[in-house]
Amino acid sequence: MRDLHEWKDESYRHKWWGWGPEGLEYDMHRRPDFWPWICKIAALPDDATPAYRISRDSIKLPARKSQPEFDDAVTALLGIDRVRHDDDDRIAHSFGRSYRDLVRLRAGLIDHPPDLILYPQSHDDVVAIVRLAGDHDVTLIPFGGGTNIVGCVEPSTADDRMVATLDMRLMNRLLALDKESMTADLEPGLFGPQLERLLNAQGCSLGHHPDSFQFSTLGGWLATRSAGTQSNVYGKIEDMVLGMRVVTPRGIIETKSLPAASNGPDLNRVIVGSEGIFGIITQATMRVHPVPEFEEYRLLLFPSFRDGFRALRECVVQGVMPSMARLSDEAETELIFAAKYPSSGVKRILNGPVKRLLRARGYSRPAALVVAFEGTRKTARQLRRAIRRILRKHRAFDLGTGAGEAWKESRYDVPFLRDYLMDYGFITDSFETSTVWSNMMPLYEAVTEVIRKTFEEVTGFPGYVGNHISHLYSTGACLYYSVGGRSREGSTPEEMIEQYTTIKHAATSEIMRNGGALSHHHAVGYEHQPWIEQELSATGIRSLTGFKLCLDPQRILNPGSLLPDSALGPGSLPD
Ligand SMILES: Cc1cc2nc3c(=O)[nH]c(=O)nc-3n(C[C@H](O)[C@H](O)[C@H](O)COP(=O)(O)OP(=O)(O)OC[C@H]3O[C@@H](n4cnc5c(N)ncnc54)[C@H](O)[C@@H]3O)c2cc1C
Structure with missing residues (x-):
């Protein structure tokens, strides 16, 4: 097994049944405290054995629909290598990466894979494909990294036309960089690491790092209205885009790249978040900024989630925003510490006298805050000083940069952990929303309670529910729930999906009842349609x-x- 944090790979392909490339898996063996903690929380016997997924060879896909004239025309256009219908490609493009998707993949429940996968290399390829699809009444699904978790790259079961998925990965160029205006013209198939590498080589950065950064693309970010961890300073993706080129069946929409305008409704804002249903984005002009000269992550503890919440709100009110802030509630904080490597600085600090001191001072069940400061050395340090003053006022105990850097190093591990837990029949996923500051705590409490109660009712086991506040705005923030626990004893894959759906439905209904956003950054797709x-x-x-x-x-x-x-x-x- 390769080390998760040493991994370098340019294929950006997931293993057929899970997250990340084949051979890259969660290293539970290096975290001796974590598995016992999970077993305790989920009421799982220590000696539970994993129920492995079915073998890839046993998956039988339905025969593909074919329209010979369309097939011939796209093959003449793209060449045989960029028109695929082998089973591996069809499976890889059947779903996104939600819990439902992974259960179906692992069980081989793939009833409606795409019929053809096309790999356009240019705007002109996309224009020609859209025209041919219209002529032959073939449906088209744009596909970036396939990391969405709301079902928005999945062929619709209600439509029985032929489906061609457009995998955008070959459109991965930096077309132009205007360093005077700090804008970059980029193609949509660039994966996060590729995009940053190209910009960093010229001293620039986009500054968009969603937790799926390693495997998601610019086109996917735009089409889902994605949020990266540093959205506090750089905004969500819709705040970064200046102009776009979009191919629709009725022609091409081109929006001009302007710093600001009063030219009617903002078409960029209509296209961003449209999940590929209005058109296919073939180019985007994005606002960029210099690679930060200074970057620092710190981890702090508050006596309670509420103390941390008050501290963050005061930062916002005083106009001093860390580039990233992620405040975990008490449950998520426990998980963070249980999952640490024994050698990590945090564990060393916390085991021993510091632990006793913290307990004595009322931090018996603390809430962890990870904050980042970035920019020029001078401005980042000034900001750090102002923010730490506020955090201290709210009783933050600073564990320092070692603990912060350890968090940063493992920030992309969670989906690998999900794969690991699914081997043991766990139901595990995340739900998110946003709300105004005044509604944050009531919504947090109401939804947490509903998830906890529904999980236990539906599965018969206690569920883990953890939460963090992230993505700060002057008026509010995002609330992000992680949920996990065993499915009902002896469940079939279909029953696991049914249990998950009941929990998801209860959580989303409660979010809506309490005035939260249907989604802060996961989009709508199929999963959120009942509430749209x-x-x-x-x-x-x-x-x-x-x-x-x-x-x-x-x-x-x-x-x-x-x-x-x-x-x-x-x-x-x-x-
Ligand atoms: C573990 C995990 C962590 C995540 N963390 C975050 C996070 O921190 N922040 C966040 O915002 N999201 C997050 N997500 C959700 C997901 O990564 C985002 O929705 C992401 O923006 C999807 O990008 P993608 O390239 O994978 O797009 P895909 O999943 O391939 O597609 C998403 C949608 O975009 C459309 N699309 C793709 N390319 C184009 C194009 N060129 N033109 C038009 N439409 C297009 C597709 O048709 C589809 O509707 C996470 C998901 C997972 C599984």
């Missing part, structure tokens, strides 16, 4: 439907994602 009208209003949905049907009257682009089929059927718009 409640979120945007019936008239809001009708206006998006009008936009969709104007650009894509045959509904060939990503059917089933974002807008419910019922919104797009006959009579959905007034005559």
Whole structure:
């Protein structure tokens, strides 16, 4: 097994059943305290044996639909190597990477894989493919890294036309960099590490690091309205984009790259978040910034989640934002410490006199805050001074940079842990929302309680529910829940999905009842559709439907994602 943190790989392909490339898995053996902790929390016997997934060879896919004229035309256009329909490619493009997706992959429940995978290399390729798809009534699904967790690259079961997935990975160039204005023209198939490498080589950075950074793409980020860990200073992806080139069945939308404008409704904002249903993004002009001269991560402890919450809010009110802040509640903090390597600085610090001192001072069940400061050395240090003053006022105990850097090193490990736990029949996923400061604690408590209660009712076992506050704004922040625990004893894969769906439904309904966002950064896809009208209003949905049907009257682009089929059927718009 390779070391998760030493990994260098340029293929950006997931193993067929999970996260990351084959051979790269969670190193539980290096964390001796973690497995006993998990067993205790989830009421799992220490000697439980993993129930392995089925073998890849035993997966039988349904025969692919074929339209020989379309197949011939795209093969003539792209060449045989960039038109694929082998089983490996079809499986790799069947789903995203949600819990539901992984259960189905592991069990070989792949009823509706795409029929063809196309690898365009240029804007002109995409224009030609969209035209051919329209001529032959073939549906098209744009595909970045396939990391979404809401079902938005999954062929719709309600549409029986041929499906061609457009894997955008070969459109991975930095087309131009304007260092005077600090803008970059980029192709959408760039994966996070590729994009940063290209920009860093010229002293620039986009500064967008979602937790899926290693395997997700610029096009996917734009199409889902993604948020990176440093959104406090650089904004969400919609705040970074200046202009786009988008291929629709009705023609090309090009938005000008301007610092600001008053030229009617902002089309960039309509395209961003549209999950590939309005058009295929073939180029984006993004705001960039200099590679930070200074970067520092620190880990601090508060006596309680509430103390940390008050401290973050005061930072925001005083206008001093760390580039990243992630405040874990007491449950998530326990998990963070249980998962540490024994050799890590945090464990050494915490075991021994410091632990006794903290206990005596009221930190018996602390809440951890990871903060980052970046920029020029001078500004980052000034900011650090101002922020630490506020944090100390709210009783933060600073564990220093070693603990912060250890967190940074392992920040992309979580999906590997999910794979590990799924081997033991765990249900595990994350739910997220955002809300205003005044509603943060009531929403946090209400949703946590509902998830905990529903998990136990549905599975018969206690569930782990942890939370963090991240992505700070002047008016509020994102709340992010991690959920995990055993599925009901002896569950089939279908039953696991049913249990998961009940928990997810209860959590989302409670979020909506408490005024939270349907999603802060995970998008809508298929998973969040039941609540989309409640979120945007019936008239809001009708206006998006009008936009969709104007650009894509045959509904060939990503059917089933974002807008419910019922919104797009006959009579959905007034005559
Ligand atoms: C472990 C894990 C951690 C995650 N952490 C974060 C996080 O911190 N922040 C966050 O925002 N999200 C996160 N996500 C969700 C996911 O990574 C994001 O939604 C991401 O933006 C998807 O990018 P992708 O390249 O994988 O897109 P895909 O999953 O391939 O596609 C997503 C959507 O974009 C469309 N699309 C892709 N390319 C184009 C294009 N060129 N033109 C038009 N449409 C296109 C697809 O059709 C689809 O609708 C996480 C997911 C996982 C599994």
